Amino acid sequence: MKTDFDIAVVGSGFGGSLTAMIARRLGRSVILLERGRHPRFAIGESSTPLANLLLEELARRYDLPRLLPLAKWGSWQKTYPQIACGLKRGFTFYHHQFGQSFRSDSERRDQLLVAASPRDEIADTHWYRADFDHFLVREAQALGVEYFDQTKLEAVAFDSQSAQLETERGGERVPIRARFVVDASGPRGFLHRALRLPETLFENFPPTQALYSHFTGVRRWTDTAGGSLMRTVAEPPPYPVDDAAVHHVFAGGWVWILRFNSGNASAGVAATAGLANALQFAEGETGWNRLLERLPSVRELFRDATSQWPFVHAPRLSFRSATVVGQRWALLPSAAGFVDPLLSTGFPLTLQGISRLAGIFEAGLDSPRLEERMNEYARQTLQELDVAAKLVATLYASMSDFPLFTALSLLYFAAASFTETALRLCRPELAGGFLLNDHPVFGPRLHSCCDRVLQAFPHGGLTATARASLIDDVYRAIEPFDVAGLCDRSRRNWYPVAARDLLNACGKLSVSQTEINQLLAR
Numbered sequence: 001m002k003t004d005f006d007i008a009v010v011g012s013g014f015g016g017s018l019t020a021m022i023a024r025r026l027g028r029s030v031i032l033l034e035r036g037r038h039p040r041f042a043i044g045e046s047s048t049p050l051a052n053l054l055l056e057e058l059a060r061r062y063d064l065p066r067l068l069p070l071a072k073w074g075s076w077q078k079t080y081p082q083i084a085c086g087l088k089r090g091f092t093f094y095h096h097q098f099g100q101s102f103r104s105d106s107e108r109r110d111q112l113l114v115a116a117s118p119r120d121e122i123a124d125t126h127w128y129r130a131d132f133d134h135f136l137v138r139e140a141q142a143l144g145v146e147y148f149d150q151t152k153l154e155a156v157a158f159d160s161q162s163a164q165l166e167t168e169r170g171g172e173r174v175p176i177r178a179r180f181v182v183d184a185s186g187p188r189g190f191l192h193r194a195l196r197l198p199e200t201l202f203e204n205f206p207p208t209q210a211l212y213s214h215f216t217g218v219r220r221w222t223d224t225a226g227g228s229l230m231r232t233v234a235e236p237p238p239y240p241v242d243d244a245a246v247h248h249v250f251a252g253g254w255v256w257i258l259r260f261n262s263g264n265a266s267a268g269v270a271a272t273a274g275l276a277n278a279l280q281f282a283e284g285e286t287g288w289n290r291l292l293e294r295l296p297s298v299r300e301l302f303r304d305a306t307s308q309w310p311f312v313h314a315p316r317l318s319f320r321s322a323t324v325v326g327q328r329w330a331l332l333p334s335a336a337g338f339v340d341p342l343l344s345t346g347f348p349l350t351l352q353g354i355s356r357l358a359g360i361f362e363a364g365l366d367s368p369r370l371e372e373r374m375n376e377y378a379r380q381t382l383q384e385l386d387v388a389a390k391l392v393a394t395l396y397a398s399m400s401d402f403p404l405f406t407a408l409s410l411l412y413f414a415a416a417s418f419t420e421t422a423l424r425l426c427r428p429e430l431a432g433g434f435l436l437n438d439h440p441v442f443g444p445r446l447h448s449c450c451d452r453v454l455q456a457f458p459h460g461g462l463t464a465t466a467r468a469s470l471i472d473d474v475y476r477a478i479e480p481f482d483v484a485g486l487c488d489r490s491r492r493n494w495y496p497v498a499a500r501d502l503l504n505a506c507g508k509l510s511v512s513q514t515e516i517n518q519l520l521a522r
């Protein structure tokens with residue numbers, strides 16, 4: 001049995017398998033080590049336009065054509081109907097007051113619908129990870145990746161040339177040597193423990209917890225009293241509101257619901273530790289039911305629902321490793337940190353990191369610039385996690401003030417849609433890093449808007465004047481980057497994907513209307 005490899009990848013979630021496949025395509029010998037066994041339950045399912053674009057780019061660049069259909073709902077359904085997934089047409093938010101049923105406000109101040117695609121065929125998806133990750137592992141094996149599941153990693157030692165991994169499989173000790181180790185084992189994963197890597201906190205980020213499972217029988221919002229207005233209004237919503245990442249937001253937390261085409265749904269809650277402890281999330285299903293008691297309209301959605309798995313309680317949801325790389329090893333972004341599911345940032349950050357690591361592998365593990373490249377990878381990984389954490393912390397601080405929450409979340413939607421469009425137009429130089437963080441104009445404005453909320457929050461929040469001027473400043477900040485009509489307040493929080501918005505924004509993207517039309521035709 002071969003025990004000497006160029007690259008060892010620890011963890012066979014989608015991140016590990018994809019990294020292993022790319023390394024194989026670059027001609028490396030690769031071993032993928034997994035402690036569990038597929039198919040298995042995994043959380044983290046909702047993809048975004050940017051995540052799918054990155055997946056598509058990786059599939060094209062590294063000759064992985066069988067992954068291409070997974071980047072869009074339509075091609076996925078046509079090519080791999082056996083791999084369960086969900087249709088995600090956009091981001092749906094409803095705001096709830098504890099103890100009160102949702103009663104739709106005619107000005108829609110209690111909801112936000114942001115479409116991510118104009119039609120189902122090219123829409124995003126929720127990845128049913130049990131199927132999705134299993135498929136990717138088999139693809140990796142078909143490319144020649146050696147796969148060891150049910151393998152215990154006992155220890156690791158590094159020298160300047162390689163890593164020595166002590167593993168145990170089926171009661172047998174198997175030492176493995178690799179020239180480089182990629183840790184894809186998730187937050188607080190293998191290398192974090194084996195090397196006792198230090199953990200740091202995200203600045204200003206509240207301690208949070210999560211509680212989640214998969215369910216059958218979750219009703220659609222439009223079939224409940226809370227969503228009944230959706231059926232009666234003359235103006236149809238920009239997309240079917242349940243075919244989305246659905247967020248039910250309340251003071252101190254939010255509930256997600258992601259529906260799969262197999263009839264089940266992923267649902268859970270993320271909340272500040274104060275609220276989570278008050279509701280006793282640690283008790284699992286009982287804690288969940290206590291939460292639903294406070295949210296009558298959400299409770300109605302779960303009236304006939306049954307959980308398919310025991311509830312998972314995450315007592316410390318966010319995580320940030322102080323160290324991301326070392327001699328002969330690197331953590332994937334998903335192993336280096338996790339913020340919150342709120343803006344579905346996990347997949348794009350992981351895929352971005354895989355793309356960067358792939359570049360490092362391409363340049364060669366003997367390159368004299370290896371250390372410099374690895375340090376840059378670490379810097380970018382932490383910087384992107386930090387900016388995501390800052391925006392999500394700001395949103396947590398405004399969850400009791402939904403109009404403010406809505407305005408602030410437009411910072412995300414403006415940056416994400418601008419970046420996606422710039423990349424699709426093959427103009428990456430226009431998009432300055434994740435959330436346009438490196439953009440000389442947008443980056444400082446994003447930080448300034450967040451800082452104003454975060455600084456005021458411990459002192460009772462913003463004054464009415466400061467709040468109004470902040471909301472205006474958010475619109476001013478996003479206007480030069482708005483390619484999705486987000487600044488049009490007459491839309492009253494419903495934002496479709498409309499060709500005219502992109503055409504109107506061609507100047508912001510430094511392209512002609514013809515180029516936008518060509519993009520739309522593609």
Ligand SMILES: Cc1cc2nc3c(=O)[nH]c(=O)nc-3n(C[C@H](O)[C@H](O)[C@H](O)COP(=O)(O)OP(=O)(O)OC[C@H]3O[C@@H](n4cnc5c(N)ncnc54)[C@H](O)[C@@H]3O)c2cc1C
Nearest residue numbers: 011013014015035044045046185186190334341344346347
């Ligand atoms: C509650 C929650 C909701 C989320 N929702 C979203 C979302 O909607 N959208 C989004 O983009 N992101 C979301 N995320 C983040 C998302 O889950 C991660 O980005 C994603 O799972 C990363 O994939 P991965 O393959 O790198 O790691 P993982 O999915 O964490 O897989 C790690 C693998 O490593 C294995 N492993 C662990 N330890 C070891 C070990 N010692 N030895 C060998 N194998 C090991 C595990 O068994 C597993 O198979 C969410 C995260 C959480 C916690």
